[in-house]
Structures are given as structure tokens and as C-alpha cells.
Amino acid sequence: MDSKELQEEFTYYNYLDNEKWKLNLPSYEKISSEVVSDLPKVSVIIANYNNAPYLEKMLDSLVNQTIGLEKLQLLFIDDKSTDTSVEIVHQYLKKYESIEIYQLTKNTGGAHGPRNVGILNARGEFLVFLDADDWYDENALQYMSGTLEKSGDDMGFFGVVQSVNGKLSLKSKAYYFDGNKIGRAIQELPSAFYEWLGPQGIMVKRSLIEDNNLHFPCQKVADDVTFFYEAMRFSKNITQGKKLTTYLNRDDNNVGLSKTINRDFMVSWLRALAYINQTFPDDISKEKFLARRLEWLVYNFGLRRDVGYKFSLKRIRDFKISIDKYLGELKFDPTIYFRTGARKTVWKYLLIEDYRGVIRFNRWHSLRHIIKKYLGIMRREENQYFYPVLNSNIPKISINMRAIAVNLVDGQVVIQIYTNGILNYFEIRNKLHPFDRNKISSKKSSLIEYKVDIPLDLDLEMYDFWVIYNGYQEQKIERIEKFISKNSL
Template sequence: MNLSNFFKLNKKESKPSVEEREYTILNKEALAEEKKVAVVVPVYNAEEYVRKTVDSVILQNIGFQHISLILVDDCSTDDSRNILTEYAELYENITVVFLKDNTGTPAYPRNLGIELANAKYITFLDADDWFAPNGVKILFDMLERDQVNYAVGKTIEMQVNGQKTIGKHESSLNRAKVSPFSIRHIFYHLGPRARMMNLQFLKDNDIRYPEMKFAEDKQFFMDVLLACGDISTSTEPVYYLNRMDNNESLTKQTNIMEKTDTNIAVMKYILNKKLDTEKEKMAMNRLIEFDSITRLFDRMHFLKSENKEAYYNKFNEILNVLKKTKYDISETFFHPIHKTAYRLLTQKRYDEVEKLFRWSKKEPDKNIVTQGGLAYLESPLTDEENKLVELRMHGETESAVFADHKFTVTFRLFGQDRNNAQYIQFQHRDNMKVVHQFPVQSLGDGRYVLEIPLRDIEKVGLGGYIMYVIYNDYERVMLNRDDGEKVTAEANGLQYQFYRTVKENLSLKVTK
């Protein structure tokens, strides 16, 4: 392999573009052969994890010979460049790009990967994350089978104390050729993970990452979803997101005010597209409810800040942007507490905003009131309009018994969508891959019964399980249980026990 095949570009233009920055390439000749999939990885000071990242691509069961791996280093100051050079020496289909000057954003490295890629499909991987062994094949097969421009699978976030699924709406069902707008949360969790796209589709629609420090992936994937037509989704794990420590990769450096500024830029970008109103509302909901309420106010950094005025001033900038709309964006909010906060913020009742979120974050024993099929929390606010904060959904166990060789659980849901429950999900506490689901039968007006014969529950293996009621395909709620009585049965040397957790929710434990 000839590693002397380097080249540089140095055009002296006033506004740098993908072609106009200076960089050096190892294994440029590998790009001459079209592959099935291009994997683009932006790299910055990733020496601790980048070997695991690259190895996860090499070991893909689609066959590494079908993959073009493009690693773009944004002037790392650790040993990342030496590690990448080693891989380029070992594998002829690994192309390594060394940028001369740091760009400060993963946008340029990813865009350069789009320009250099020679493949039918493209996917992105961060330099401290990794693919499941069959991750690339799962996405590739969906795109080939369904002839769509976009496919997404399950992302599992790896934490020091456990795992969790990111973006459950994307991977709750196996969907083939569905409208992205049929998934209500489709604009939530728009990082680059677990997604694959038709490369020519990106080029034909001139879709690129904006060169911003934050929110570049959000705007990119909003553009993708608004233009791609039908999409396909998989329940299979595809991507592992590394949150094992406070690693400082190129994509994980955050300042809340800077981040909000880039979110405001994305809001303006979306509104300037003059979209169909319903599509615009879906995109703006994410930017307002999630980015401007949840992330800006419903966090400890707000409560701890000594300069809360800066938060309120930033939100007023957001309200000025919303003046261009002809609808009340809060009517699209999923969580009623955010609607309450939005109302208080628009009325400039800032002391009550702080009181609301301080209570939300720090009060462990909130009183729940149920009436008319809905559930409410008694807030510390005293005015009639805001003293009761509606819950998105609340579940209560009515009874749990074992008799006639089956477990029977009756329960009731309170909420606007209380009649939309579909099944009970048992999620293993230590392994996100282990999930068991059992259908529920509606008894009317939010009441349900779950019946699990002993022969069926025997399929549930050893371990502790979180018990969820799943409604609207992917939304979920736990069941509160008032009494601590345990319900137990034995089969095949195993003990199956429904019990109340320390947080007073119904759960399942399987022991020897």
C-alpha cells in the first residue's frame, strides 16, 4: 500500500468551504472504488476510545470489504493521529484525513466525508462510540429492501451505572416505508447515531451540516427528514453511545447559552423554509418544548445560576422569533408542565418559573390528584390556573395476584391518552437487549388487565426487570403500587416475584 499518496488543497478564498480548507489524505486511492456503505468518523482527541470505534467498523458482519471508512481528524493534540495512521497502514479501505487547522465543529469533518465518500449509502459514527456487530447490515438491508432514503435503528446509551435506549420513538417498532411525520417525536434526539442515508439523496438535495459548534446535527437531520420521503425503522440495536465518563470529544462540549443561540439560529432556519404548517409545528415543537423549556429551564444549571436574568432574556429572544408564527406553539407540547412554564414565561412571572422548576426537581414527595380520568400534581403555585399541573400519564395498580397458574394484574391509567395502552414491557435492568412484552386487555376508560400464564412468564430469564405500560407505540409509564405485598410463583427452579420498588412502582424479579 502506498501511503505517500497525500495531497493538499490551499485556495485563498474569503469564505472557506469543503474544498477550500487545507488537509492531507492517507489512502486516497481507496476512494476510487465504490462501496456499499461509507462510514464517516470525525475525530478530535479520541485516543482513549478511537480504537474501539474503528474496530467496531472493521468487524461489521456485512463484511469490511464492502465498507469505506473515512476518518477525519480535526487537529487532535493527543495520540489520535498516530493511531489513525496505524490503521491506514493496515487497511487499504480506511481513508484518513488530517485537517491542517482546527474547525471547532464536527460539521466540517462530516461534510468533507460526504464529499469524499464513494458509496451507495452513508452513515456517521462519533470517535468514542461504536456500532453493534450487525449495525451497518441492519440499516443497509432496510434501505435496500424498502428503497427509501433514510433508515434508523436502536441506540443504546452506555453509562457507568447502566444502559438506556435513546430515542425510543425511532426504534420501538419495525416500520417499513412510513411517513416520518407519522411518528410524533420524530424531530427529537437528532444526533448522527444509528442512521443511514442514500448518499446521492444528500447530494441531490444539497444537504450538509451547518458549521456551528452546536445543533449542526439537529439542523442536518431536520433537513433530511423534511426531504427524504418515507423512512424505515428497526427495533434492533445498531449503535452504542458512550457516556461512560466526561470524555471531551469534538461532539460533546456544551455551553447552555451558546447552545441556545445555535438553537435560535435553527428556529429561524426552519421558519424561513415556509413549510406546511403541521410539519413546521412538529419541528418547532422540538426546538421550543425540548430545547427552550426542558434544556434551558428544567435543569439544575438554571436553578444553580446566579444570573437567571440571562436565561429570561434568552427566552425573550425566542419569543421574538415566534412572532413570525400564526399559532400557539405551546398547544403542541407533550408535557403539561412545560405548557405551564411557557405561560408563566410569556407573562414574565419569573419568580414562579423558578419556584415551579425548583419544586419539579427537588420535591421528592409530590401529591397526585386524580379526577375526570386525568392526574395532576399539586404545585406550589397558588393561582387557580397553575396550582394543579396535569401529568402526561399516571398509572396505578389496582390488584396483582397469582391464581390458576397465571399472574393477573389490573391497573388504571390517568391521562389524555389513557385509552391507548397496548402492552406491558419488562425491560432487564442490566441489559437493554433483553425485553419481554405481553399484551393487555382494555376494560374501558383507562382500566386494563394483564394476564400472563406461568408457561409464558417462564420465558423471562433471571434478573430484575423494570415494568412499563407502553402506549402510543413507544411512550411509557410505570405503575404505582400502594401496598408492599409481594406476589410470587415458582417454576422450573426459578422464583417469579412482582414487588413494589423503593419508588413505589410495580416491578418483576426472577431469582433462583
């Protein structure tokens, strides 16, 4: 695609730094609590469409914030829902202060519309964007705003956990694995930081948004990541806080995500990457950002079979043609940031336009994965494990890490590590409270063995044991149950 065509798309989808995005927003009807603050500390922008089952949990987390409702502006922007969403919020509005309902007169087709309405009506010194099915820790907004006030930075990133049917797991690891940081230059951020740039756990100064005319482009996906990456570029330095602030809802009864990963999803993401690529100078931050998002697209459209764009030769060819159309020839090798050999292999096939090679590799690798997962069959070569080799013509793919408990010696658990990466440390983590995590002391005793001071009387129903490697990747320790029991002492 030539530059003129790209500019036309950027204009159509309201990417550009002009006033068009404001003019294209729908009108709305506004209802407010009896008491609202003229100068709130934090504005919470909530885009909603048919999220009635989740609203009470979300709203309860807001009205009980330790910062106090008098310091908040809660903007609930409804994208013309057809369920009882507005009625539910209205009950809270009658009972609590600081709530404002903006009911759009027509549906905008995505979160971008309501979020942009929220930006135009926000009065707080700081802004956060909360998805209507997620919720906050009760101290989140006090902690986030207080941390940014002290740091003086325009943008902060804080701890997020993912909730799947009540089971919690860490999200956005790079936001807090390094501990608390202020004034951290975005050019120094690790590539893992760019794995997650959704709205959860991020706070931004309103002045940063207004001074740079920041807004969400008019498309269903990639609008939030584009917005927050642009904010990072203008902020130049960020604050990180390691405390838990936000719960990301991924329950089974929530709207299925995999089928929304379709062709429109693919093109929208590539358009967003093209905009970032053209807007900002070539540097390490942009390189890492583009690589991480490309790796994610390679995973979804080169390896996955369970998405809304049917796996086929047509899909693979279309994916590569679309990459070329929007990004052209990259000036760097993105695979240096890819996390797995399978994704690197698919990219290599795409570069030489061997689409049938991708099909063959996908078929064999999918079978390898099943054999490994359900039969436990792997191939070991010295201190590295590989997926089962089923066809000598298909590249062998290493398993990033296996960590196996093999013995108990003098009260220490002996762990064997097989990896192509770099081990950082061992960690114990509370399953119910993933942010309750602590390093475990260890000593290397051979090329692959470590003696680890794991407490032997812990309940495995409550705790997991992990190896952290390559900076931010993690692997659970296998067979630990043979040596640990709540009744062992």
C-alpha cells in the same frame, strides 16, 4: 430580528444553499490503507477531536462489520486532536483495508468541519455519520444498507440504544416502535419522531446529499439536527427499521454534556429553528419538528438549573427575547405536542412575559419534584396523581402516569394505572438487551385496574416491566418485586 439580519446570520454560519461551505474548509493531510475500494457500498464518516479513550471500541465495531471491509470506506477526519487519536487509528490503518485518515491542518471548533470534509470525500452509495465515541452492532451496516436497497428510499432510521456505564436503555423510540416501514411519508410521522435527529442510527443516500447540496452549518450545536431534518424534507419518504444498529455513549467519564448547554447553545438552536422555519413551507412536519425542539429548549432553559447558563431572571428574559428574535409569533400552538404539564406552564408564562412567574414556578416545581422523588409524596385526585401542592397560587401539575402492582389474582398481576394519557400496552424488556422486548397480554378489569399476564418466575435483575402510553412514552411498573421472584415457583 428582521429578515435581512437573519439572512446575514445564515450566510455567516454557512446555512445557505451555495458553495461557500466548501471554500471555508481547512486543508488536510491524507493517509490511506494499502487497499481501498473505489466504489464502496457505504462510507462511514467519523468526526474526531480528542476521543482517544473510545476509539478502539469504535474501530473494532467497524472492522468486524458483517458487510465486509471491502464494501466500506472508513473516513476518519481528525479536527487537529492534541491526544493520541491519530496514532491509534494509524495502527488500524496498517492492519486493515478501507481506512482513510484526514488530518485537518487547523481545528474547526466542532463536528461540522470534519463531517463536511467527509461529505466531499465520500464515495459510497450510502453515507452514515458515526461519532468517534459511539459504536455499531456488527451487523448494522449490512442491515441498514440492505434495507434501504430494498425500499428504494433515500433515507433510513434504525434502532439506537444509549449506554450509561454499561447500562443500556432505548433511544429514538419512534424509529422502531411502529415496526418496519418503507416509503413512510414524513408528513405522517408522529411528533415523537422528532425527539431525536442526531447522526446515530441514520443512513442517507449520497445522491440525496449531493443533489441538494446538503452540508452541516458552521456551528457547534444543532448542525446535525438541521442537516438531517433538511435531508428528510428533500427525501419526502423514509424507511424505518426496528433492529438495533447503534450504541450511543453517555458514560460518566465521557465529556460532561450539561455544562455545554449555555447561552451559545441556546442561540445556535434558535438560529437553526429560524432557518428551518423560513426555508420550508408551513405544514404538519415542520410544526411537529419546531414544537419538539422548542419543548426541549423550554426544559433546558426554563426548568433546569444544572446547565452552563446560570438559572436567573436574566436567563429567562433572555430566553424569551431570543425566541421572539428568531421565531417571532408562531402560527400554531406548540404546547399541543409538549409531553409534560410543567413545560406547558413555563411556555404560558413566557407568552405573557411573566418572567418572575417562571422563577416562582421553577422554584416550587423543583421542590415538588424532590419531595416526590425522595419522599414519595404525591396528591391523588380520582384516577390521576399530581405533584404535591405547596402553594395554591402555583398551577398544579399532573404526573403523566403511575403504574403500580397491587395484587396477585389467579396467576395474574393486578396493575393500577393512573394517567392523563392513553395506555397502549404492557411490555417486558431485557435490561442487558433492550431490543429484546415483548408485549404482555392484559385485560382491563375496572376503571384503573388491569390484570396482566406477567411471568412470575423471572429474575428482576434481568428484566424490567413497562407501560407504553401516548404512543411512545413509557413508565416502569412500581412495586412489581412484591409479586415476582426468581424463586417464587
